[in-house]
Amino acid sequence: MISQPTNSLIMDDPAAREEKPVRSRSWRAFWHHPLGMVGVIGIVSIVLFCFVGPLIYHASAYTTNITALMQAPSLRFPLGTDDLGRNYLARLMLGGQVSLIVGFAAAVASMAIGVTYGLISGLLGGTVDAVMMRIIDVLLTIPTLFVLLFLDAVFQPNALLLTLILAITSWFGVTRLVRSEVLSIKERDYVEASKAFGASNWHIMLRELLPNVMGTVMVATIFQVAGSIIAIATLSFLGLGLPAPQPNWGEMLSTSMSYMFQDAWWLIYPPGIALLWTLLSINFISEALQNAIDSRL
Amino acid sequence: MFVYIIRRTIQSIPALIGIAVFSFILLHIVPGGPAQTLLGQHSTPQRIAAINRSLGLNKPLAVQFWVWFDNLLHGNFGYSYTFNQPVLKVIGQYLPHTLAIVLIAVVLSHLIAVVLGTIQGYFRNRWFDHVITTVVFFFWSMPVFWLAIMVILIFSIYLGWFPSGGINFADGGATGFFGYIDHAALPVLVLVLATVATWARFMRSSMIDSMLQDYIRTARSKGLSELSVVFKHALRNSLLPIITLFGLSIPTLFAGALVIELVFNYPGMGLLFWNAALQRDYPILLGIIMIIGLLTVVGNLLADVLYSLVDPRISYK
Numbered sequence: 001m002i003s004q005p006t007n008s009l010i011m012d013d014p015a016a017r018e019e020k021p022v023r024s025r026s027w028r029a030f031w032h033h034p035l036g037m038v039g040v041i042g043i044v045s046i047v048l049f050c051f052v053g054p055l056i057y058h059a060s061a062y063t064t065n066i067t068a069l070m071q072a073p074s075l076r077f078p079l080g081t082d083d084l085g086r087n088y089l090a091r092l093m094l095g096g097q098v099s100l101i102v103g104f105a106a107a108v109a110s111m112a113i114g115v116t117y118g119l120i121s122g123l124l125g126g127t128v129d130a131v132m133m134r135i136i137d138v139l140l141t142i143p144t145l146f147v148l149l150f151l152d153a154v155f156q157p158n159a160l161l162l163t164l165i166l167a168i169t170s171w172f173g174v175t176r177l178v179r180s181e182v183l184s185i186k187e188r189d190y191v192e193a194s195k196a197f198g199a200s201n202w203h204i205m206l207r208e209l210l211p212n213v214m215g216t217v218m219v220a221t222i223f224q225v226a227g228s229i230i231a232i233a234t235l236s237f238l239g240l241g242l243p244a245p246q247p248n249w250g251e252m253l254s255t256s257m258s259y260m261f262q263d264a265w266w267l268i269y270p271p272g273i274a275l276l277w278t279l280l281s282i283n284f285i286s287e288a289l290q291n292a293i294d295s296r297l
Numbered sequence: 298m299f300v301y302i303i304r305r306t307i308q309s310i311p312a313l314i315g316i317a318v319f320s321f322i323l324l325h326i327v328p329g330g331p332a333q334t335l336l337g338q339h340s341t342p343q344r345i346a347a348i349n350r351s352l353g354l355n356k357p358l359a360v361q362f363w364v365w366f367d368n369l370l371h372g373n374f375g376y377s378y379t380f381n382q383p384v385l386k387v388i389g390q391y392l393p394h395t396l397a398i399v400l401i402a403v404v405l406s407h408l409i410a411v412v413l414g415t416i417q418g419y420f421r422n423r424w425f426d427h428v429i430t431t432v433v434f435f436f437w438s439m440p441v442f443w444l445a446i447m448v449i450l451i452f453s454i455y456l457g458w459f460p461s462g463g464i465n466f467a468d469g470g471a472t473g474f475f476g477y478i479d480h481a482a483l484p485v486l487v488l489v490l491a492t493v494a495t496w497a498r499f500m501r502s503s504m505i506d507s508m509l510q511d512y513i514r515t516a517r518s519k520g521l522s523e524l525s526v527v528f529k530h531a532l533r534n535s536l537l538p539i540i541t542l543f544g545l546s547i548p549t550l551f552a553g554a555l556v557i558e559l560v561f562n563y564p565g566m567g568l569l570f571w572n573a574a575l576q577r578d579y580p581i582l583l584g585i586i587m588i589i590g591l592l593t594v595v596g597n598l599l600a601d602v603l604y605s606l607v608d609p610r611i612s613y614k
Contacts, residue, residue: 143589272447
């Protein structure tokens with residue numbers, strides 16, 4: 001996936017600049033966008049399913065039933081059982097937890113690195129900026145998935161380490177966006193005024209620049225959540241993700257592929273649909289958010 | 298023009314050195330370092346010390362890098378201990394199979410994306426545009442491995458048109474050109490489906506931009522036919538940004554190919570990479586990362602040069 005260049009927050013219309021509740025207006029635009037509503041409902045439902053679901057549906061995701069291997073859905077097992085006779089619905093619920101938590105945490109961490117780097121590079125400018133951006137150019141030519149697999153093979157990570165690895169390999173894109181916005185924002189009068197009052201670089205970065213790039217950063221974060229969830233699922237699907245027995249949608253799909261020729265449809269579709277449901281919801285939200293930010297102009 | 302190409306080539310040298318530095322860092326975060334990697338299960342502290350001495354790994358880091366970089370410049374990417382062959386030779390056996398599916402997929406995917414994006418951009422916000430936008434959005438959200446599973450289910454299991462994998466050159470399982478096509482069809486299809494969405498979205502917005510330009514109004518007011526306006530004036534200019542996008546998307550293409558090769562058991566670089574990852578054959582892993590990095594840099598270079606050739610507005614100074 002290649003993210004579309006997001007429109008900046010630059011407000012050239014003086015009327016829009018005067019008006020105060022800009023933020024609430026773009027929120028309203030977001031909620032009025034049909035995709036925004038659908039996306040939020042979608043993501044809330046999947047979070048409820050994964051985190052509240054196990055509290056209501058008390059079946060174990062780990063207990064193996066040797067008498068009930070590869071059972072089609074029935075009253076006892078609403079989504080059937082897998083090749084080890086484990087309750088598939090319970091596994092589906094638990095399987096989303098890691099993806100959602102790690103995906104979100106990795107995206108936030110990646111943004112923290114990317115935004116800081118972009119702010120510093122844009123604000124300082126000159127040679128520092130040039131060098132920092134050449135480094136980004138190099139990092140962008142590195143095949144991320146291959147590096148992820150390499151690090152995964154070297155470290156065999158747990159959830160925390162996986163979050164870090166995902167964050168370290170995914171922050172280059174947002175840095176470019178933030179930097180290019182900073183380049184235009186830092187020429188504005190209010191930044192100049194702040195400088196004239198003797199504000200430190202830290203103050204300018206955190207108080208003047210950061211709030212103004214937040215819109216872009218939010219869209220980029222949501223994109224990155226989807227990207228991280230895809231990365232986690234792909235790694236698990238390839239058998240190099242998080243260690244068993246903690247279930248994961250990618251790992252479930254990889255197991256079910258071995259039984260594709262046995263018509264075990266209940267093993268394939270549920271994790272696939274859950275994954276797609278999550279990714280579509282997230283992409284709907286980012287689409288609506290992008291439109292909402294655009295419509296402020 | 299010639300000077301521009303030379304200058305642009307020289308500009309990509311720092312990127313190449315950067316990739317080398319990056320790979321060097323990766324190699325050194327491996328527990329035990331290169332010596333452990335080379336020896337694998339045969340490692341003893343004495344052997345490690347001996348190899349470290351012979352490779353110059355007891356020298357300062359900067360010297361080590363220079364020795365390693367010098368080897369790279371001479372085409373020495375290291376030695377694979379699982380294959381007992383130089384890394385470059387092993388990769389040379391697998392790379393053509395990956396390039397075959399990637400190149401075919403790229404051509405097909407661009408053709409489809411250009412057609413779809415052009416029609417969408419022209420009939421912006423009409424029913425055709427809405428339908429295609431929705432479909433594209435779905436494909437755009439799908440992970441590659443899920444697309445691969447669906448394609449196998451539909452074309453291999455339900456319809457039975459193509460094999461779901463298992464191409465094997467050693468035992469003559471895929472004999473001749475048609476055997477190859479038969480086995481490569483589904484991998485190519487998945488790669489097309491995985492990439493066409495991004496390019497169609499891009500092409501659509503590029504086309505919408507072009508249609509709003511002044512020269513379109515000029516062309517229309519000259520009384521040119523609508524077909525001529527669209528294909529000769531708007532489409533040509535909308536194609537330009539696609540060239541740059543192609544250069545940038547090379548790593549994504551290889552990532553897609555990696556997953557696809559695993560699912561279809563297709564003997565390309567992705568399968569090689571995965572097997573090497575399972576066997577901790579780090580020289581192969583790094584070799585592949587570097588080769589893809591190199592291909593990306595070269596691809597970006599070609600894209601820039603091509604762009605300058607087709608867009609006369611770019612100055613060569």
